[in-house]
Amino acid sequence: MIEIQKTNLFDTSRNRIIPIEIYVNNKTLNAKSHLKHPVIINHGYTIKNSEYRFIAEALAEEGYFVISIQHDLDTDPVRVRAGTLYEWGKPAWDRGVANILYVIKNMKEKQPGPDFNKVILIGHSYGGEMAMLFTHQFPQYVAKTITLDNLRLPFPQTEKVPILYLQAKDTKADPGVLPSLEEQKKPNVTLILLNIKHMDMCDRGPLSTHQEINNYIIKFLNNS
Numbered sequence: 001m002i003e004i005q006k007t008n009l010f011d012t013s014r015n016r017i018i019p020i021e022i023y024v025n026n027k028t029l030n031a032k033s034h035l036k037h038p039v040i041i042n043h044g045y046t047i048k049n050s051e052y053r054f055i056a057e058a059l060a061e062e063g064y065f066v067i068s069i070q071h072d073l074d075t076d077p078v079r080v081r082a083g084t085l086y087e088w089g090k091p092a093w094d095r096g097v098a099n100i101l102y103v104i105k106n107m108k109e110k111q112p113g114p115d116f117n118k119v120i121l122i123g124h125s126y127g128g129e130m131a132m133l134f135t136h137q138f139p140q141y142v143a144k145t146i147t148l149d150n151l152r153l154p155f156p157q158t159e160k161v162p163i164l165y166l167q168a169k170d171t172k173a174d175p176g177v178l179p180s181l182e183e184q185k186k187p188n189v190t191l192i193l194l195n196i197k198h199m200d201m202c203d204r205g206p207l208s209t210h211q212e213i214n215n216y217i218i219k220f221l222n223n224s
Contacts, residue, residue, distance in 0.1 A: 042127030
């Protein structure tokens with residue numbers, strides 16, 4: 001039985017609410033499997049953190065402690081598109097990195113079970129940019145990173161963190177984002193082109209898409 005807990009964290013240093021959803025499997029919460037690295041899911045632009053339940057529930061079934069962060073708030077100022085998409089998105093990605101870091105530190109103090117010294121990051125679209133940026137800035141906190149078709153931020157320059165990139169069929173990443181053929185030979189890089197649409201990588205997609213994505217994610221996580 002998967003239990004979903006909704007709560008709000010509050011970062012006093014930034015005067016910011018951070019809504020999260022927590023997914024736990026009551027059968028494994030007190031078992032050894034709860035010692036797996038916790039998972040943090042980061043949503044795409046205009047998509048809610050509650051729209052990745054197909055991933056969160058599947059991983060909770062596998063014994064993972066899963067958190068899905070709501071990065072964008074209704075009270076956030078409207079961001080006017082100016083400059084490149086990278087320049088437009090960077091402030092939001094930076095804010096996402098700060099959110100992830102706060103969640104990790106908060107959970108270390110308040111959640112006695114899972115080991116938050118290292119986490120698994122999953123991000124879709126601009127949530128993938130947040131995951132990549134966090135991995136670049138704080139690799140010491142990251143066990144593995146999974147990005148669902150992020151398009152703006154290049155792979156972190158670290159070979160210590162295994163990275164899975166699932167690429168959609170209907171988008172095109174900015175130049176320099178995807179690793180070169182030579183870089184793809186690195187043991188920590190896995191890049192897979194899927195016959196899947198970008199916006200189907202959340203709960204809005206069909207069941208067959210969800211199953212395919214989860215199969216790749218679970219296989220990647222099971223590889224040591």
